[in-house]
Amino acid sequence: MAEPASPQAPVLALERLSKSFGALTVTRDVTLDVRPAEVHALIGPNGAGKTSLIAQIAGALAPDAGRILFAGADVTRLGMARRARRGLGRVFQISNVVGAFTSLENVALAAIVAGGRTFRCWRPALSDRAALEQARAMLERVGLADRMATPAAALSHGERRALELAMCLVQEPKLLLLDEPMAGTGRAESERLTALLAGLKGRIPILLVEHDMATVFALADRISVLISGAIAITGTPETVRADAVVRQAYLGDEEAV
Amino acid sequence: MSARAAGGGAGFAFLFRPAVLIALFALALAVAVWSGSGYAPTIIARTAILALAAVSLSFLIGQAGLVSFGHAAPLGIGAYAVLIAGEYGVTNALVLFPLGFAAAALWSAATGVIALRTRGVYFIMITLAFAQMLFYVAGSLSAFGGDDGLGIAARATFFGQRFLRTDTDLAVFAIAALGVTLLVLERLSAAPFGLMLRTGRANEEKLASLGLDPFVHRLVALAAAGGIAGIAGVLLANQVEYVSPATMNWHVSGELIVMVVLGGTKRLGGAVLGAVAVMVIDETLGHFTEFWKFGLGLVILGAVLLRGADLTQLIRGTAHG
Ligand SMILES: Nc1ncnc2c1ncn2[C@@H]1O[C@H](COP(=O)(O)OP(=O)(O)O)[C@@H](O)[C@H]1O
Ligand SMILES: [Mg+2]
Numbered sequence: 001m002a003e004p005a006s007p008q009a010p011v012l013a014l015e016r017l018s019k020s021f022g023a024l025t026v027t028r029d030v031t032l033d034v035r036p037a038e039v040h041a042l043i044g045p046n047g048a049g050k051t052s053l054i055a056q057i058a059g060a061l062a063p064d065a066g067r068i069l070f071a072g073a074d075v076t077r078l079g080m081a082r083r084a085r086r087g088l089g090r091v092f093q094i095s096n097v098v099g100a101f102t103s104l105e106n107v108a109l110a111a112i113v114a115g116g117r118t119f120r121c122w123r124p125a126l127s128d129r130a131a132l133e134q135a136r137a138m139l140e141r142v143g144l145a146d147r148m149a150t151p152a153a154a155l156s157h158g159e160r161r162a163l164e165l166a167m168c169l170v171q172e173p174k175l176l177l178l179d180e181p182m183a184g185t186g187r188a189e190s191e192r193l194t195a196l197l198a199g200l201k202g203r204i205p206i207l208l209v210e211h212d213m214a215t216v217f218a219l220a221d222r223i224s225v226l227i228s229g230a231i232a233i234t235g236t237p238e239t240v241r242a243d244a245v246v247r248q249a250y251l252g253d254e255e256a257v
Numbered sequence: 258m259s260a261r262a263a264g265g266g267a268g269f270a271f272l273f274r275p276a277v278l279i280a281l282f283a284l285a286l287a288v289a290v291w292s293g294s295g296y297a298p299t300i301i302a303r304t305a306i307l308a309l310a311a312v313s314l315s316f317l318i319g320q321a322g323l324v325s326f327g328h329a330a331p332l333g334i335g336a337y338a339v340l341i342a343g344e345y346g347v348t349n350a351l352v353l354f355p356l357g358f359a360a361a362a363l364w365s366a367a368t369g370v371i372a373l374r375t376r377g378v379y380f381i382m383i384t385l386a387f388a389q390m391l392f393y394v395a396g397s398l399s400a401f402g403g404d405d406g407l408g409i410a411a412r413a414t415f416f417g418q419r420f421l422r423t424d425t426d427l428a429v430f431a432i433a434a435l436g437v438t439l440l441v442l443e444r445l446s447a448a449p450f451g452l453m454l455r456t457g458r459a460n461e462e463k464l465a466s467l468g469l470d471p472f473v474h475r476l477v478a479l480a481a482a483g484g485i486a487g488i489a490g491v492l493l494a495n496q497v498e499y500v501s502p503a504t505m506n507w508h509v510s511g512e513l514i515v516m517v518v519l520g521g522t523k524r525l526g527g528a529v530l531g532a533v534a535v536m537v538i539d540e541t542l543g544h545f546t547e548f549w550k551f552g553l554g555l556v557i558l559g560a561v562l563l564r565g566a567d568l569t570q571l572i573r574g575t576a577h578g
Contacts, residue, residue, distance in 0.1 A: 120448050120449040171467065
């Protein structure tokens with residue numbers, strides 16, 4: 001079943017994916033791929049179906065038709081947890097950390113899951129040195145070294161995104177799904193996050209849903225534009241920027257772009 | 258909720274400690290024996306036994322977020338294990354306790370496989386339905402007394418030794434079982450196993466996105482809690498020396514939930530305090546009025562209003578941290 005993955009083979013391939021909620025079609029015959037080491041940005045107006053598409057890739061939402069291939073295997077029918085174990089890392093649009101846990105506890109939790117030590121029954125979870133070490137190192141890497149003991153609920157938007165990213169990264173994902181990581185962050189924070197993602201670029205392929213055009217054009221190798229559930233165009237940033245349809249339908253007269 | 262199993266809290270927090278609770282039980286028993294009361298050791302034994310069942314339910318509700326309204330079923334299974342084994346001449350404690358534990362755990366796991374497909378209110382309903390089913394099945398066992406139940410052949414023995422001769426013996430045994438259970442469940446709660454249960458309760462989607470579907474963890478939690486309730490059932494049958502379907506009736510499940518809610522689910526010791534409170538109310542109000550359950554109802558209402566958010570969130574299954 002799994003074809004030998006050549007270095008050029010895409011990490012993720014969506015083949016003619018479709019999904020409707022009653023009369024509302026949120027995914028319309030979408031074919032898209034993410035290549036190794038690529039940052040592929042997915043942009044489009046609000047309600048275009050970006051989050052729904054991410055949810056289908058992650059396994060939270062079942063498509064009506066089409067296939068999802070990940071790392072050479074068909075994962076269309078796999079549940080969320082099993083896709084995650086195969087290396088799909090997801091950062092949610094609405095922060096989805098455990099608010100009552102501290103940053104360190106959140107990441108240590110992720111490390112314990114990643115290490116497959118969830119059935120340990122006797123030693124306290126927070127005495128798991130390996131998990132704590134891993135968590136500390138990862139929090140330092142995402143710039144949260146001084147926020148380790150802070151409950152996740154008390155972090156700023158941007159910090160919570162960084163925390164989610166840290167939780168994702170301890171799983172050593174083969175692909176990162178990022179849903180609007182810059183939403184709700186201030187200028188300084190979004191610049192920090194962009195720098196963080198730039199540091200990952202080239203090492204982990206990323207499917208990036210983002211409204212912030214500065215971030216998109218700074219990071220993306222390719223851009224796909226989603227309008228009313230369908231891919232209007234996929235291409236390099238230059239091609240997409242120049243496309244008349246896209247300018248009219250989405251970018252409008254945003255001079256900044 | 259916290260990644261650590263037990264939350265902090267000042268004031269009376271020490272009362273929730275297993276060591277303190279067990280010491281108080283032992284002290285109460287010592288006073289009862291010293292005063293020569295015949296009745297007090299019985300009450301203490303019963304309280305410790307019900308506390309044991311309540312603690313196992315508190316583990317389910319507080320850690321895993323699984324509000325079972327059928328916890329009387331494994332309790333009753335433990336009791337019936339004693340009755341049925343006794344009818345076949347088996348009274349050895351080394352058989353009865355493992356048998357009660359295993360039978361109750363098996364029941365909880367088997368029904369859990371189905372019940373765990375549901376959440377929130379539906380989980381409450383389906384566990385209730387399973388327990389009521391067992392209640393009617395027990396009532397139809399004419400060989401074991403049907404609806405009326407039957408007296409047990411004899412209290413449990415240890416290779417022929419009658420080590421549970423008095424209710425004081427039984428109380429000692431029940432208090433010890435309660436202590437061991439509190440210790441084990443607290444370790445389990447603080448360990449990665451408990452952390453996964455709490456995270457699954459607070460944010461199931463996040464746990465799945467990290468790669469863990471906590472179904473098996475929940476099933477194990479159900480089996481363990483059921484098994485402990487089974488042990489409580491074995492002790493209960495030995496104390497009353499009589500077993501009937503009434504042990505499995507829904508209001509027993511309800512009373513166990515009341516104990517858990519009264520004491521709070523943050524710490525397992527809460528269920529012990531809840532059990533003590535219900536027994537005290539039962540023994541005091543019960544003597545004054547036939548309608549003591551009404552009084553209990555008022556106390557419960559107060560407790561639910563005070564801790565309301567906790568329980569309603571649980572029932573909705575949306576206790577997002
Ligand atoms: N579970 C659902 N049931 C019905 N409609 C939904 C559901 N989820 C999303 N939608 C609708 O689908 C459309 C696309 O939503 P979404 O994927 O969140 O878009 P985007 O992330 O691009 O803003 C919206 O109109 C939204 O209201
Ligand atoms: Mg969205």
